[in-house]
Amino acid sequence: MRLGHENAGTVVEVGDEVSTVDVGDSVLCHPVITCGVCRPCRLGEDMYCENVSFPGLTTDGGFAEYLRTGERSVIKLESIDPVEIAPHADAGITAYHAAKKAVDELVPGDACVVVGIGRLGHIGLQVLDAMSAADLVAVDIKDEPLELAEDCGADYAVNSSEDDVASVVDDLTDGEGVSQVLDFVGSDETTALGPDVLAPGGDHHVIGYGGHVHEPAQTLVDGEMSYRGTLVGTYPELQELVALVDDGAVELETSTYSLDEINTVAERLEHGEIEGRAVITP
Ligand SMILES: [Zn+2]
Known part of the structure; x- marks a missing residue:
């Protein structure tokens, strides 16, 4: 299984039933994929979903060229660079x-x-x-x-x-x-x-x-x-955080590395040598 649970990027393919995002859209991913029909989902409690999967923890995550997720998990970004906002997908929320x-x-x-x-x-x-x-x-x-x-x-x-x-x-x-x-x-x-x-x-x-x-x-x-x-947060809360970031009320220090450098980044993280959040790009 591939790791990577804080994900953002550009939509490259959508399923037939997807209507809220299109190819080319920038998106931030809520960390879990939810079913939408269980009682916790209907109450808006994404983290309690009875059929949840967690890319990077229970299914393939984002340390790869492509990530598969669900329509319910993506937040369309209007003006924010996915690289800048990726760590908000779990740390921020x-x-x-x-x-x-x-x-x-x-x-x-x-x-x-x-x-x-x-x-x-x-x-x-x-x-x-x-x-x-x-x-x-x-x-x-x-x-x-x-x-x-x-x-x-x-x-x-x-x-x-x-x-x-x-x-x-x-x-x-x-x-x-x-x-x-x-x-x-x-x-x-x-x-x-x-x-x-x-x-x-x-x-x-x-x-x-x-x-x-x-x-x-x-x-x-x-x-x-x-x-x-405190267990992560809900999809609407991630939308609210995106609004705060958009307003400049919440800022994050990020540094960017290529996917080839991932093992070096992991080692440096372990030794406390990374300032702020390291973002891996494909
Ligand atoms: Zn559910």
């Missing part, structure tokens, strides 16, 4: 899905903590900045991502290897705490932050999955806090 859930709960005057300003975190911050008036507190263990965070709309930046995040949040919010935490790391340490920084009724969104959640049940009861998981 996942960050957007989590940020949108947080935005639904955030009102002006609230604060939101974003943990881990990496490849997904810096997209999440830009989405929050575009869609919410809440104060954004970026947390990372290194200074360099925190500088990026400020460019992405963070109002405050906290280096958690130097400062105690809970104390800083306490000061910033006059002891009230934040309404939402977006955790792009999901380690034992970062999932422990929620109970320390959340106001009553708050949510800790788990997007990264590096470790475990270890909290006594009573912690969730006393503060009525929730841990909420």
